[in-house]
Amino acid sequence: MDRTGSGFMSLVRSAVKEISLNLHSRPGARLITLLMVALAFIVFNTFLIISWNLQGIVDKEEDLVGMEVFLQRDISQAEGRTIGDNISSMQGVKSVYFVSSQEAEALFRAELPGRTDLLDVMGNDFRLPASLQITFETEAMSQGRISELSRQIEAVAGVEDAVYGEDYLPGLLKTVTTIRRLVVLLGIVLVSSISLVVFYTVRLSVVRRSLTVDIMRTVGAPWWFIRIPFVVEGLFMGVTGSAGGLVLVAILSKVLSSAVAQRFMPLSWMTLVILLCAVTGTVGALAGSYEKER
Amino acid sequence: MLVTMSGVRLSYGRWPALDKIDMEIRQGEFLVISGASGAGKTTLLRLIWMGDRPDSGFVEVSGFRSDRIRNREFPQLRRKIGIVFQDFRLLHTRTVFDNVALPLQVTGTGNRIVQKRVISLLARMGLSHRRNAFPHELSGGEQQRVAIARAMVAHPVILLADEPTGNLDPEVSREVVDLLLEINRGGTTVVMATHDPRQVPAGKGRFLFLDRGVLRGADRWTELDPDS
Ligand SMILES: Nc1ncnc2c1ncn2[C@@H]1O[C@H](COP(=O)(O)OP(=O)(O)O)[C@@H](O)[C@H]1O
């Protein structure tokens, strides 16, 4: 018997042959996995896109929806700038821009050229109040934080009034927060279902070959020899299933890209999903190969 | 002694499938285990290849004891055992050649030796022309001969045949039994389980009878069938 020397290499060669035999069978199961994974990705990516688009809107609005802080009339330009510096050191404030009384008037005339009569009516002594234009950091853009900041700012000596877009900003922020949470939740649900799909398809395809496992066992194949083809298959199915699903989604979103502003999910997420599917595929294969054993 | 069973009991659920089994199988004998369906024949054979282990008592096969065997020793034990089933259990996606070569390939036998041994074995069993056929292209008798070739290719010390003729018509059954007898003459111990012991001529083997999990000793089948 040729058990020495080349024995182990022959065994490895046989194992490689088993692996390739295995990979060449059952394209159906692999296709099902791929489609299921793709479907899950499509749903997930749709929500991601919605969330990203809304985020884009919010980013734009955030710049517009700052706060306008009117200063008391007797405040000089120097005092106004000092107040501005004070406010800019508050947490959550991104920028402060001082608008002097003269600038305010110039702006008014520039923006409403037809209504300069209003200023004339007020007489020569009339001055528009100086003001501070404030924008906020994104983290501070919540209803609670902004109203708190406005109270803080109104308490500063020399400040007359603080005005901000109270009506629609909080609603918008809430929507975005909700959708972001939904995306995370959906991500968790979909990633778990993708994993389960991979797990069960792989396990099923292994259990369906329990005859092979049985025969291998009864003819005295070592346990690693019996399982390695299934493990490789599970790994392969997990990777091709998830990568194929991603490719399908990418194609789909390319096709639809004219309709909506597009961004694909980040590379790190894709890597993570593929890795996860590789692991669940492998575990599924092992679970399947142990199914009939006692 | 090749196989020893001592005080063996094995239950699936409430009732024992086998109970109080004490027996020995000598090297080179042809043992026929008969009994009605459900009597425990398959279970007894499973205990020999240690697909199951007894709840109490022990089975010893060629130096491996069921209560001491380690996980990594199962493959070593099974390489000494050839098994043939009623339903052949050939891998339907592989050719006759690959099915027969399997036991050699899983032990790392070199390719040249595999070729030589499989080809000569197929020739001896009259299956040379079927070498590249797939199992579903063969008759039942041919499939069972392929299964026997697979069981014998690695030169086992014992061949277990579980109702090997169960799916075959009488004439083909006779051929299969003749083949098993021939294998036994070649020195391999054969254990054949069957519900119909008349398939083996009375002088050609030792007969044991299983009755609902209990061994009833030799030649009981003659009492059951006074005509024969
Ligand atoms: N895997 C199993 N699970 C539960 N019961 C089983 C199992 N295998 C066999 N049995 C039971 O054990 C008894 C003996 O079965 P078996 O050895 O297959 O009989 P035979 O081969 O003589 O027909 C039967 O009652 C059968 O139902």
Ligand SMILES: [Mg+2]
């Ligand atoms: Mg049976």
